[in-house]
Amino acid sequence: MSTPAFDPAQRPRIWAVSISRLRDLFFDIASEYVERADLRIVAHGFEDAVHEIDAAGAGRPDVVIAGGSNGAYLKTRVSVPVVLINPTGFDVMHALARARRDGASVALVTHGDTPDEVKRFTAAYGIDVVFASYQSAQDAESVVLDLRDRGIDAVVGPGLVTDLAAHAGMGAVFLYSRASVRAAFDTALEVAQATRRETVRRQRLDNLLQHLRDGVVALDAQGRVEAMNQRLAAVLGIDAANAVGRSLLEIAPDLAGALPDADGDTFSPVRGVSYVVHRGPLAGSGTAAGTVLTFQESRAVERLDRTLRSRQRVQQFTARYRLDDIVGACASIERVRTLVQRYARSDATVLILGESGTGKEMVAQSMHQLSARRDFAFVAINCGAFPEALLESELFGYEEGAFTGARKGGKAGLIEVAHRGTLFLDEIAEMPLSLQSRLLRVLQEREVVRLGSTEPTRVDIRVVAATHRALTEAIEAGRFRADLYYRLNILSIALPPLRERPGDLQPLAAELLLQAATREPRLTARLPDAAAAARALAGIGEPLRRYAWPGNVRELQNVIERIAVELADTDPDEAGEIRLTRDELRTVAPEIFESSARTRKAALTLRERSRHVEADEIRAALAACDGDRDAVCKALGISKTTLWRKLNTV
Structure with a gap:
């Protein structure tokens, strides 16, 4: 629960409360404390004083000073400390001596039972005194009237009693002295300073509690809330301030069954959201006096885990090339630059088409450098450079003991390493069919399962694939999955040969x-x-x-x-x-x-290959535009005749 903020350098606020002649003493010594305290003398008592303190809000006193039944009443009804004025033995002796001068018979009236030391004092000095006590204002009036009827001449007591005695025509001697009131003021200053130190400490702890990213609640030994931060209160849909002092399960019945039975962690749903709930002891006086519960959203734990995983090897996987590194001023290269800038703003999968050596990885790295993922890993793997088994373990990773020779502790695959970054799959046409189905699931579900594991790991990656082959031919030959092709070929870039x-x-x-x-x-x-x-x-x-x-x-x-x-x-x-x-x-x-026939034949083969790559790009554009040829012609800047010719010359 939050405590009111205040300036620690501000003077403590002390209210002196009285409805009797005690108020005169307050005024007499107030000037002595004006430099050390913000002192206010309140001419109200009992319920009226309670209302005034409660209505003060942020300006309420740090400490209240009162005497007799008024002080006892306030002590049980206000939330601020109340310092009672206690008469000293000298005060009693001096007041009784004065009363004896005013009448033959004297009564000492105190709030509550008369202290035994006072009785022993009067007996030791042979002072004939009638002892009486009261609990409330109404009780005090009855006591005074009874003493008058018994023939008592003078009454010694607090302000309320002496006022009643004087009104009844009896002698009245005020019990409190300046010394006892000063002692009460000094005590009030000490209490105020201690309270303020505690308030500052609680404010700092509360500020720390409110800035925690997780939900936190502290419970006493009976399961009642001692403190709760706003994050958890918002999750439970309750007011943190009103929760203090109440049973947690009473105000949040949804938590029944979701809390750990012993110290430790548990995975529990709270209002439809999964949380890791930790239970620990709340120590007090050397023993466990309560419980601390922390609620950490499982998705936050997962995001943190993925971030740490992705950054562990990010220095190994960085993009070196930028868009400015692509040299050339011809129209086809300018179009490539335009597409790279446009596609960098998207997270959609990109298929880069082009002959070997045309700079497909340079284009992929440039796109990564321009994207929102630039601060994370760029992971490149050549799908044709590994045997099938090795490629599978490199891409998907493995658990300890997944196969003979598996690294102790397992290994994260390159798909996991690319979390929040870009995964570049070069020579995608060379990927074995068995791995193509696993890659398709990664693209669809955005999760990867390591070899030897059954638990999927969520990944956030942008996939860029590249090939120098015509994938449509590979699909027709049964070497490449059509569904994977359509999943990869969402956006496409065709690189012109040199x-x-x-x-x-x-x-x-x-x-x-x-x-x-x-x-x-x-x-x-x-x-x-x-x-x-x-x-x-x-x-x-x-x-x-x-x-x-x-x-x-x-x-x-x-x-x-x-x-x-x-x-x-x-x-x-x-x-x-x-x-x-x-x-x-x-x-x-x-x-x-x-200029041999062999060279000319190779050149002719390359031209044919170029036409296939160009046709693949056109087919990809047709798929993206749902077969709308007008839209494709507009996007590629060609006529319908050219579109028809390029599709039918391969």
């Missing part, structure tokens, strides 16, 4: 040469920028453009590496620059000048 973008060849070769120069110390100073690299390749541009490049950018990079080694040993010309000649190119890359 031979179809001759205008990009020179700038791409210059960029690759510049990168190679950074790895070759002898070239670093000679090729300081892309312009210098372009000049070094200026003499061999024509044979580079005429070559079909069946290996695409990867093959070009291979040739450029050889050119870099050759240029490192080339002497600079009069202008201080190095250039590669056609003869030198023929020496380091003779395949570029070959």
Whole structure:
């Protein structure tokens, strides 16, 4: 339960309450405490004083000072500490001596039973005193009238009694002295300071409790609520402040059967939501005086677990390439850039089509870098680079003992590692059929089951797949599942082969040469920028453009590496620059000048392959547009005639 906030440096608020002559003493000594306390003297008593204290709200006193029956009444009816004014032995002796001067017979009237030490004191000094006591204001009036009828001349007592005695025509001596009232004020200051220290401590603990992400409740030994944070109160649909002091199961019957019987954890549903409920002891005075219950939503535990898993190996799986790393200015490459930027804003699965060496993984990494998943792992695996059994364990992971040689403790698969990031499946057409069905379930259910386990693990991944094959042909041949194809081919990007973008060849070769120069110390100073690299390749541009490049950018990079080694040993010309000649190119890359039937046949095969990839992209667009050819033509920027021709030339 929250306590009212206050400034710890503020003076403590002390109310002195009296409806009798005690009030005069309050006024007399008030000036002595004005620097240490915010003092208020209240001319009300009993029920009226209770109402005034309750109505004060945030301005209510820290401590109340009162005497006699008024103090006893307030002590049991207000929630703030009440300090009672207690007369000292000197006060009693001095008051009795004064009363003896005013009358022959004297009565000492006290609230509650007369203390034994007072009786022993009067007996020891031979003072003839009648003792009387009262419990309430009405009782005090009866006592005073009875004493008057018994012939008592003077009455010693608290303010209420002396006022009644004076009204009855009797002598009245006020029992309290300045010393006893000062003692009460000093005690009130100590109580106020101690209360404020405790309030500050409780406020800090309450603030800590309210900032916890889990629901928390503290119970006493009888199961009553001592404290509850707002998070749990909101879950249970109750008011945390009103819950204090009441049985938890009484105000939240939904928890019956959901709480652990002993210290420890249990998995329980609360109002339709699953929680991990922990029970622990609430210590007090060295023993367990109650119970602390914490409620942690199971989905939060799962999210935390997945986050930790995904970050454990994130440094191993990072994307290196960005969109700016894709070199080229032709229309097809510009379209690729546009699609990468557009698809990066989506979480839909993407299928990248293109011949080997066209930069499919570079495109996938660029898309990841532009997406909301950029801070998490980019996990790439070549589906054709592993035997079936090894690929299955790499992708899906395994439990300890799942097979001979399994790592102790098991191993998370790459699908789990990619949690909250991107999973890139290169050469997806090479994936065995048995694993295709398991991958399809991952894409549909977003959960993975390790080898040797029956418990599914939830994963949040974005899948990007790539292939250089025509998947439609693989489907017809029974090597690829049609349902997996449609699940993968939601969004698609087709990468053009290098031979179809001759205008990009020179700038791409210059960029690759510049990168190679950074790895070759002898070239670093000679090729300081892309312009210098372009000049070094200026003499061999024509044979580079005429070559079909069946290996695409990867093959070009291979040739450029050889050119870099050759240029490192080339002497600079009069202008201080190095250039590669056609003869030198023929020496380091003779395949570029070959024009055999074998090369022409390979080029023809690549052209046919390109047409298949292009047709696959068109079919993917048709599937995405529900067969609407007008929409497909508009999206791809082609005419209906071109659409028909490209679909029927493969």
